[in-house]
Amino acid sequence: MNVHPRARDYPKSSLGEMIPNESELTAGVKIEPGKQYGFFTDTTVCIGCKACEVACKEWNNLPADNVGLTGHSYDNTGALSANTWRHVNFIEQSSIQALGGQDLGGQDLGGKSVRDNDQAPFQSGWLMMSDVCKHCHHAPCMEACPTGALFKTEFDTVVVQQDICNGCGYCVPACPFGVVDVSKADGKAHKCTLCYDRLKGGLEPACAKSCPTDSIQFGELSDLQARAKRRVDELHARGVHTAYTYGTPDSPGATGDMKYLNAFFLLTDRPEAYNLPAAPTRPSNRVAPALVAGLATLGGLALAAVALLAGSSEGARHGR
Amino acid sequence: MDDKVDTAPRDGYYGAPNQPLPRSDSVHDAGDAAEPVATSRDRDMPVRPGWKGPTYYGRSQLKAAPFDPWIVGGYIFLAGMSGSSAVLSNLAELMRGKRAEAVGRRSRYLSMAALTLGSVLLIIDLDTPQRFYNMFRIAKRTSPMSIGTWILTSLMPFAGVGVLAQLGADLFKIEGLNKLARIGFAPAALSGAGLSTYTASLLSATSTPYWAAQPKELAMRFAASSVASGAAALTLGAKSDANRRTLETISAAALVVELAATAMSHKTVKAKGVGESLKSDWAKTEEVAALGFGVLLPLGIYAATRLRGRTPTAANDLAALATLVGSAMLRVSTLGIGDDSASRPEVSLRFSQPENLPRSRRR
Numbered sequence: 001m002n003v004h005p006r007a008r009d010y011p012k013s014s015l016g017e018m019i020p021n022e023s024e025l026t027a028g029v030k031i032e033p034g035k036q037y038g039f040f041t042d043t044t045v046c047i048g049c050k051a052c053e054v055a056c057k058e059w060n061n062l063p064a065d066n067v068g069l070t071g072h073s074y075d076n077t078g079a080l081s082a083n084t085w086r087h088v089n090f091i092e093q094s095s096i097q098a099l100g101g102q103d104l105g106g107q108d109l110g111g112k113s114v115r116d117n118d119q120a121p122f123q124s125g126w127l128m129m130s131d132v133c134k135h136c137h138h139a140p141c142m143e144a145c146p147t148g149a150l151f152k153t154e155f156d157t158v159v160v161q162q163d164i165c166n167g168c169g170y171c172v173p174a175c176p177f178g179v180v181d182v183s184k185a186d187g188k189a190h191k192c193t194l195c196y197d198r199l200k201g202g203l204e205p206a207c208a209k210s211c212p213t214d215s216i217q218f219g220e221l222s223d224l225q226a227r228a229k230r231r232v233d234e235l236h237a238r239g240v241h242t243a244y245t246y247g248t249p250d251s252p253g254a255t256g257d258m259k260y261l262n263a264f265f266l267l268t269d270r271p272e273a274y275n276l277p278a279a280p281t282r283p284s285n286r287v288a289p290a291l292v293a294g295l296a297t298l299g300g301l302a303l304a305a306v307a308l309l310a311g312s313s314e315g316a317r318h319g320r
Numbered sequence: 321m322d323d324k325v326d327t328a329p330r331d332g333y334y335g336a337p338n339q340p341l342p343r344s345d346s347v348h349d350a351g352d353a354a355e356p357v358a359t360s361r362d363r364d365m366p367v368r369p370g371w372k373g374p375t376y377y378g379r380s381q382l383k384a385a386p387f388d389p390w391i392v393g394g395y396i397f398l399a400g401m402s403g404s405s406a407v408l409s410n411l412a413e414l415m416r417g418k419r420a421e422a423v424g425r426r427s428r429y430l431s432m433a434a435l436t437l438g439s440v441l442l443i444i445d446l447d448t449p450q451r452f453y454n455m456f457r458i459a460k461r462t463s464p465m466s467i468g469t470w471i472l473t474s475l476m477p478f479a480g481v482g483v484l485a486q487l488g489a490d491l492f493k494i495e496g497l498n499k500l501a502r503i504g505f506a507p508a509a510l511s512g513a514g515l516s517t518y519t520a521s522l523l524s525a526t527s528t529p530y531w532a533a534q535p536k537e538l539a540m541r542f543a544a545s546s547v548a549s550g551a552a553a554l555t556l557g558a559k560s561d562a563n564r565r566t567l568e569t570i571s572a573a574a575l576v577v578e579l580a581a582t583a584m585s586h587k588t589v590k591a592k593g594v595g596e597s598l599k600s601d602w603a604k605t606e607e608v609a610a611l612g613f614g615v616l617l618p619l620g621i622y623a624a625t626r627l628r629g630r631t632p633t634a635a636n637d638l639a640a641l642a643t644l645v646g647s648a649m650l651r652v653s654t655l656g657i658g659d660d661s662a663s664r665p666e667v668s669l670r671f672s673q674p675e676n677l678p679r680s681r682r683r
Contacts, residue, residue, distance in 0.1 A: 070377075072377040073377065075377075078379065079379060079380070089376060091376070140526075140527065143460070143462035143463060144462070144463050144465065144525065144526070145460075145463060146455050146458075146460065146463050146465040146466040146469055147451075147454040147455055147457055147458065148454075148457050148458040148460070149454070164451075164454055164457070165448065165451075165454075166446050166447075166448045166449070166451035166452060166454045166455070167446050167447025167448040167449075167451075168445075168446050168447075168455075168465065169385060169386035169387060169445075169446075169447060170385075170463070170465045170526075172383050172384075172385055172386055173382070173383070173384065173385035173526035173527060173528045173531075173658075173662060174525070174526050174527060175382075175383065175527060176382070176527040176672070177381075177382075178380060178381055178382040178383045179383075180383070181383060182386050182447050184447075186448075187446075187447030187448040188447070188448060255674065255677055256677050256678065269374075270373060270374060272371070272373050272374050272375065272376075272381075272669045273374040273376070274376065275375070275376035275379065275381050275665070276381075277381065277668070277669065277672030278669070278672055278673055278674060279672050279673060279674040279676065279677050280527070280672055281527075281532070281672075281676075281677060281678070283524075283525045283526050283527055283532065284462035284463075284525055285678070286521065286524045286525045286532060286535040287461070287462065287464055287467075287521045287524075287525045288521075289524075289535045289536055289539075290464075290520045290521030290524040290525065290535035290536065290538065290539040291464075291467075291517065291518060291521050291539070292539075293520075293535065293536035293537075293539035293540055293543075294516075294517030294518070294520050294521070294539035294540070294542060294543040295513060295514075295517050295543070297517075297539065297540045297543035297544055297577065297581070298404070298407070298513055298516060298517050298543040298546070298547060299513075300577075301543070301544065301547045301570070301573065301574050301577060302407055302408075302411060302513075302547075304570065304573055305408055305411050305412075305547075305551075305566075305570045306411055306415060308566050308569055308570055308573075309411060309412055309415035309416060309420075309566055310415055
């Protein structure tokens with residue numbers, strides 16, 4: 001691995017001060033306002049260690065949601081929430097469907113067990129994916145927010161301003177990915193900030209920095225998209241024909257006027273297997289049709305009312 | 321962003337809505353041809369009741385709105401009723417002048433009372449209610465909640481002038497105040513039209529499948545229900561038989577439109593694959609309370625009383641009350657069905673299939 005030349009300036013493991021533009025050393029990218037940043041999460045190298053979940057909780061001081069067991073896989077986190085901004089999905093290629101006797105395609109497995117699958121040997125039938133807020137280009141949560149608490153930062157990421165949010169909760173159903181959540185503890189909406197505070201200080205986001213396999217990569221969006229394309233080509237060349245990107249322009253996840261997602265993924269199974277919508281849409285495109293249809297209906301009934309009011313009171317005009 | 325990055329789909333992987341899905345060669349094509357996984361290629365296939373493909377251990381893919389169905393549903397009902405009654409009373413006073421003065425009077429008091437109560441409900445439903453004023457920081461056309469905030473705010477001064485002048489006229493018998501009440505309240509008709517309709521876009525402009533599947537149909541239902549409830553509320557306590565009869569006819573006409581819109585709504589919801597949500601408990605509540613009690617019962621009563629004679633009876637009051645309860649229950653149960661649809665992955669994953677993309681926005 002190439003070591004950044006500047007890294008030689010900091011030989012000690014404990015430092016007295018922050019390293020300026022540390023992200024150059026750890027992620028190979030300088031963080032500057034006005035540029036677009038995001039995550040490229042390559043699920044083919046995720047090992048399910050959950051270092052990203054831990055790093056996120058530690059940096060952002062987030063409490064645990066639940067210390068119990070879900071009972072369905074190594075995923076005991078469950079879902080993204082107000083307190084959980086990275087969530088590692090664990091998909092055992094045949095075990096889920098074995099619950100219903102079906103495989104991922106909805107076919108009957110005929111009583112075959114988890115081990116009797118036709119998976120390629122890599123990953124032994126497990127898919128892992130570290131899910132996160134997608135920091136959508138046309139962010140539905142931000143478009144829905146009536147207070148302006150949700151905003152686009154100078155790094156093209158989407159952040160909730162905690163001193164503005166009044167907990168109306170409208171961003172929650174707006175999100176096509178089920179990411180944003182209102183905390184019952186403080187009555188405000190919370191989600192991944194793409195470590196806005198760290199970016200301001202020239203640091204790579206905590207989850208990406210902690211990822212031991214570089215499954216989570218942080219960088220400039222155009223650079224990440226080019227990297228993702230190269231990775232997909234490489235996987236295809238190696239025989240993993242199912243690899244594709246989710247959330248890059250003109251791919252699943254970037255449908256319905258969503259354009260692209262700043263945090264996008266490389267997947268090897270259907271989006272639904274990872275609990276992702278195959279074709280999300282931009283909710284704000286439904287504002288105008290609903291308003292027009294409603295006003296047209298009301299207008300029609302108002303016209304009928306005018307006709308009825310005029311019809312049965314011909315003599316009333318003299319009374320004015 | 322570098323536009324030269326080629327992420328265009330190619331054969332062999334799921335790169336675009338029209339591309340085959342992964343593992344299609346190994347698993348999917350080997351399946352029963354009559355029961356394929358829903359993809360854009362299946363557009364000609366019969367609509368499937370729910371998503372039969374993978375879900376993530378049956379866990380929700382979306383988060384349901386944190387709104388309390390009773391509180392927010394109650395607000396939507398009050399907004400629709402007061403908004404529509406403002407529209408109708410202004411039309412009545414415009415067309416019938418002094419003869420409809422009592423209708424205008426009731427509408428002014430009703431609007432102010434419903435708006436005040438409705439605003440309180442909205443603030444109660446916030447998780448940080450002491451910051452409700454942050455709604456006034458911005459105006460945003462992509463957010464129906466922001467649009468609604470400003471419609472509600474714009475109605476306040478007109479309803480305020482109307483109700484204060486009306487109060488003065490009623491208490492001190494000053495004739496001029498009656499005119500001020502009428503003129504001051506007139507612009508409320510415009511805000512009222514917005515207030516009784518925007519709430520459908522409030523729900524449709526989300527990712528909740530049941531609401532997002534039917535922006536137009538939901539808007540028609542809500543608008544018709546608003547007019548029906550606004551007219552019904554104005555008939556309660558009405559003395560003039562002529563005005564009452566007309567308002568009842570308007571209410572009945574709106575109920576018929578609501579009935580038609582309900583049929584369209586159910587058809588659309590099923591066509592978009594969200595039909596499973598119509599089997600929820602909230603959907604049964606809607607059927608009984610909103611449709612049976614709130615639409616069919618008043619329509620029956622109106623038809624029966626018209627056939628028997630013209631004098632309003634207690635049955636007419638019951639019809640009006642049933643319309644109001646039904647209109648409220650339509651909103652409450654719509655919120656409930658929506659929350660249910662959002663929390664069920666087989667519904668939300670089925671709804672977010674490429675075939676449901678708007679034609680012009682397949683990508």
